[in-house]
Amino acid sequence: MGEAPEIQLRVLSEDEKLNEDSVEQQTNGNQSTTITQQRTYKWWLLMTIYTFFLLSGQSVATLLGRLYYDKGGNSKWLATIVQVVGFPILIPLYYLPSYKSSHTSNITANPPSLLVLSGMYFGLGLLLAAGCLLYSVGLLYLPVSTYSLICASQLAFNALFSFFFNSQKFTPFIINSLVLLTISSTLLVFQNDSSGSTQVPRAKYVIGFVCTVAASAGYGLMLSLTQLCFQKILKKQTFKAVLDMIIYQ
Template sequence: MEVDDQVKQVQITIQGAKESNSPEGVGYAVRNQLSSVSLHSQYKRWILLTFFAIIVIFCQSAATLLGRLYYEKGGNSKWLSALTQVVGFPILMPFLYNRKNIKHNSSEQTEPPSTIVLGSIYMVLGTLLAAVAMLFAVGLLYLPVSTFSLISASQLGFNALFSFFLNSQKFTPFIVNSLTLLTISSALLVLQADSSGSSKSPNGKYIIGFICTVIAAAGYSLILSLSQFAFNKILKKQTVKELLDFIIYESFVASCIMLVGLFASGEWKTLTTEMNEFELGKTSYTMTLLWIAVCWQIFSVGMVGLIVKVSSLFSNVISTLSLPIVPILAVFIFKDKMSGVKAVAMLLALWGFMSYIYQHYLDDLETKSKREGVTDGISLVQN
């Protein structure tokens, strides 16, 4: 139900109550109507949030595991691995250009930002996205996928910090507790040598992978907070078209940078040999890269959708739900060892995640209480 329709329905309810001289009063009728509208909107919102959350969790888990499979079976190009994280944007174009025009209520009719402003936003975020994709590719190459996933959970802490400065995110004891636990969880992992044998000591490639993954987590958190800031302060319109435009242009800039890096580094010369020597065959090589690109792009849609509907911090919290999924699957798929340190790190990270979820639950209760107070106030005025 659109906002205009909701307002008209309330107006009809008020007029009907007045004409019928309802003994309950106009205020009673308005309160019932607003409660019905509020309940409908709440159900619709949570259905949409659930949809976004499911595609974020599923696609992130699948893309991470497929990315590690690429390395495990003979892939070795960091630039190509990074490219697959951003190059899937063409699959969104049919939805953009076949979309019917959407009507906006008058309160949303604002002056659109200039082309220069929009171009600057896409250039900055696209460049950051390219850097983050490259760092994540290096981290996934040098770390077991379970360790990589656990360290990536630290982005929730970084996101809370950036949200405090950019999005006016408030800190509560539960959020502070969440950040502390996630920090300790990541710190434990740096003390552990790479159990997959890709490095012989904590001072080798394991440390490089750890540092790259932590920096990438911080960078991705910054992207999420800047995206929320751009939607709230600059783009303002939060429609499907704006959401798709945002993802497509940002990914296009990042893809161009990745392609330049791929050719400038000379790694493109080895791709034919890499495909021929891929352990699962040429077809599997192509399909692995294709599905990595598709999963990461659908993941981006879910993340931006959660940013628009709630906040960048909430989208990051949903992203960390894949935390227990990837390490557990990695034990069976890639024979990663679930050591005691990893188990403790996972438990601490889950504890930190639940702490934040509880704070979000408290925020929902507070919002509901305020909404009921406003409804009661309206009914008193109308009476």
């Protein structure tokens, strides 16, 4: 009879320990859920900021390029160079404290050789230069509205090349966007902008259309190849790796 209270006390202590463990697990689960939600909010906030900068930057660049041609400019090479001439602004980012700490803590064991890195940056740089030149030709011969709509076909090429190079799956939203972009871009080739005062001949209009579509396809290919290089060659997506990819191109 004397052992019964002891056994009862042991059972109670084990029950209390189980309750404490369950409470601790529930608390940890709530904390992890809160952290995940915070990360989700932060991710969406960053995506919103990046999207705003991207759309505003491309819109301003397109309008300034059209203004250059309308005011008498005729150098396609100058219009090509100015599309990427702002890259030195990124060089001071190399001296940020956060960059230095991430650089020292993300050193790969087997980094790629200098020859492989040079070939990668040179090839992607040539692809970028060709795309910028084709965009300049397209903007020279096309109205801004037509040019902007055709440039939107880059999303279709992004999805296509990402499917082959980055294992991106097609969703109903992506397929719907591809169909709408393809139809709108195809219809534009048969329509000149009659509202403008400077009418472009049909042959130059077609050249501008083809160059813009080719530039959009080349840029979509470059983005997919860049992601593939991060995965297969660099094997990291650190702050330094992204800066090197932009500046060396």
